[in-house]
Amino acid sequence: MQNELVSDIYETLLGKIGHLQWWPADTPFEVVIGTILTQQTKWTNVEKAIEALKMSDLIEPEKLADADVEQIEELVRCCGFYRQKARRLQDIAGFFATEGMDNIFSLPTDELRKIMLSLKGVGNETADSIVLYAADKPKFVIDAYTTRIMKCIGIEGNYMQLQSLFEAGLPSDVPLYKEYHALIVEYAKNYCGKKQCEDCALVHRFREKEVNNG
DNA sequence: CACCAGGTTGACC
DNA sequence: GGTCAACATGGT
Numbered sequence: 001m002q003n004e005l006v007s008d009i010y011e012t013l014l015g016k017i018g019h020l021q022w023w024p025a026d027t028p029f030e031v032v033i034g035t036i037l038t039q040q041t042k043w044t045n046v047e048k049a050i051e052a053l054k055m056s057d058l059i060e061p062e063k064l065a066d067a068d069v070e071q072i073e074e075l076v077r078c079c080g081f082y083r084q085k086a087r088r089l090q091d092i093a094g095f096f097a098t099e100g101m102d103n104i105f106s107l108p109t110d111e112l113r114k115i116m117l118s119l120k121g122v123g124n125e126t127a128d129s130i131v132l133y134a135a136d137k138p139k140f141v142i143d144a145y146t147t148r149i150m151k152c153i154g155i156e157g158n159y160m161q162l163q164s165l166f167e168a169g170l171p172s173d174v175p176l177y178k179e180y181h182a183l184i185v186e187y188a189k190n191y192c193g194k195k196q197c198e199d200c201a202l203v204h205r206f207r208e209k210e211v212n213n214g
Numbered sequence: 215c216a217c218c219a220g221g222t223t224g225a226c227c
Numbered sequence: 228g229g230t231c232a233a234c235a236t237g238g239t
Contacts, residue, residue: 039221045237046220080219080236088222123222143220158229185220 005155005206006169010176012202013183022182023133025050029093029101030059031134035126036089037079049076061101064093088121095119105135113139124159132181138174140166141181145188152192153206 025031030050037046050059052075058064064072072086079085096104104115112135116127124142131139142162150162157165170176187202 035220038219040219040234041221041236042219042238078236081221081234082236084222084234121222125221129220141220145220181220189220 003169005153006166009149009153009202009206010170010180010183013180013187017183017186020179020182020186022178023129025133027059028105028134029061029096032092032096032130033059033064033089035129035134036085036092036121037076039085039121039126040081041079045078045080049079052076061093061096065090065097084121088119092119092121109137109139112137124163128163132174132177136174138167138172138177139163140170140177142166143181143185145192146181146184148192149184149188149202153202 023031023034025034033053034046034050037049053059053064053072056067056071056075058067058072058075067090069086069090072090073082076082076085076089104112107115109131113127113131116122116130117124122130128139128141131137132141140163142159146162146166147159150156155162155165166180170180191202
């Protein structure tokens with residue numbers, strides 16, 4: 001059954017990598033900033049930008065919303081797409097400043113997700129990352145690595161289909177969702193390069209399983 | 215020098 | 228529903 005597959009993958013990754021703690025940030029709003037900045041960019045660049053924003057005392061909705069957009073551009077330049085990211089960060093900051101971050105984050109999970117999706121620059125993955133890692137609510141994050149790994153194993157689907165698969169196969173548990181996504185990213189970064197794909201323990205293990213079962 | 219990175223959007227079938 | 232170029236810097 002595919003329901004077991006999801007927890008089997010988790011156990012395999014956990015055994016290979018060990019427990020992980022995510023998301024590295026001092027405050028929920030810092031998580032939000034990180035979700036935008038990390039789009040299509042390495043985390044080391046995000047760290048530099050966050051540090052720069054901290055130096056300018058801008059890791060707060062009101063302050064970021066009131067800053068000059070040109071200043072934000074310079075501070076986040078190292079993350080790429082810096083002009084649109086600066087504007088989107090400022091928009092989101094303005095939204096949280098107006099509505100109150102605590103008010104927004106205490107909404108029901110699905111409503112929160114919908115509202116996050118309505119912000120420019122926030123798509124499925126970013127919305128779910130905010131819901132899970134900033135608001136601490138159970139939503140499983142699907143990213144390019146997850147999609148790639150599942151396709152390797154032989155399971156294809158769009159974002160919502162894969163998310164449903166994972167959520168159906170797991171207890172609704174925030175720390176578990178957080179760690180599972182972190183494990184997938186770590187695994188994929190270290191073991192799913194083009195060269196490594198041939199020795200991908202995960203893929204081999206589950207392909208064999210499939211043969212045995214079927 | 216070419217290619218990719220924890221992605222989103224708007225335009226177009 | 229799906230596909231595609233644009234968005235841009237930094238590291239291998």
